[in-house]
Amino acid sequence: MKNLYQIQEICRLYHIGADSLRYYEKIGLIQPQRSEGNYRLYSLSDIWRLNVIRDLLKLGFSTRQIKTYLDARSVATTRSLLDEKEAILRQRIEEMKKDLQDVQNRRQSLEEALSEPMNQVCLRTFEKRRCLLLKENIEHDEDIDFLLTKLSGRLEEQLSILGNVDTGSMLELQPDGSVRCTSVFICTEDESYDFTLEAGDYLTLTYSGRYDTHHEHLRLLQETIENQHLKPAGNFLEFLLIDIHETQRYEEYVTQLQVRVVPA
Template sequence: MNEIRLFKIGELSELFNVSVDSIRYYEKVGLLHPIRNTNNYRLYTVDDVRVMNTIRELLDLGFNTNDILKFEQDRTLSHMINMLEDEEKAIDTQMALLQKKKNGIHERLVSIHQALSKDTSETITLQHFPQRECMKIVDGDMPDVLINYTLAHFHKDNLEQTSTIGVCDCYVLDMNAINQEGNDYRTKAVFFYAPHLPLQTNDILPEGDYLTLAYRGGFHKSLHLVPKMLQYAKEHHLKVLGDPIEFCHIDRYETSHIDEYLIELEIRVS
């Protein structure tokens, strides 16, 4: 007659490379059922070893202790199939969310790297742009310090999160007025533009020819670069059709170093 094999708690701990406290916890929640010898020491059976194998495997698959306990209390094939199918669905959902996050990160990187590829030598060029959709959040002058508050309020009212990292915050400039700080033009409107990211849009930039110029550094440079662009338009017999726009490809949302800012100025002409 074969002798029934029993295991001390230390043997079980070493066999499964888990702490003694973990084994005691599994006993406490009802997963393990040791017997006591004459000296009141815990002794674990081969079925406890089976349960430990099950615990290890199901924990690795993402199940928690309560899931495992419910299975041990109703250890049937249908229960196991349902457990695995439910976990598979949960993993599919998690993978979809992770893929969405990965896409968002990739799109932001594309936007930033594309901005960094721009010629920032402050050379004026004439470019043709198609109609561009954007999200206007302010139609009028807006102090710079209130932009983030206004954006947060816009999010709240529209129940949709709007990205800022890798997205252009853009300012329609009033050439006839300087802001309170004296370092940039006042604004006539504020909008966000994101060709690589999903964006809730409510306005458009018209198709047409635009004088463009890109620079690195603070917004104060626009004060002398916009007149330079207007003079260029005059010398090349171009009619100015709209106000200058600052496209802030890289600014406070991506860096605190002003010398890393990358601003593009555009003026629509014909």
């Protein structure tokens, strides 16, 4: 086995650039020897230190923290470092478990959306739902993503790049038959919330295709309310179960309208 290695060999071994090795040398993490031609030569001791640097960088330690450890290694500092590494790894495991659960929940929501009966008015019972609200005038459907981004500062963990799960909007049917979206909200299990969607019986209507046809489906909901001698007990709600976040095909969009009803 060789005792000294040139910079190109170390770069290939660690898949890093020569600039990184020069930076490590500059801040004192490694001290390669020099050949007669002034080329850097890395010893087995340098390789050991590079292994430590690589592993600690992966765990999020700064180069300053790594240098402090390498310059004052002892049983006590190694034990302390191992304790810190264990804590970091345990935290990452918990984060990965949550990420896995989020992916599984999203897949389940997607499958449930695809199995919804389309173009049928159904009566369903919902438990009380907590919501965060952002009330603003919304002129375009694309505005919803912008508003959800503003909400993310309050509840970042519950907004998914794989789809706006459990997010909805409140709709108002205008006298001329058009529909106006007055606000967007996100359902949350957090203790901090703005309002609740009350528990009770809801008429729902799920349809596929472009969601800008909601005025037609809202009229069907209204007709059903009248025919069944019911009356609305809240706003009309729109949930985009499948939209631009999951597909670029309009025909694959799935939207669900909801409204809580009581006997007239």
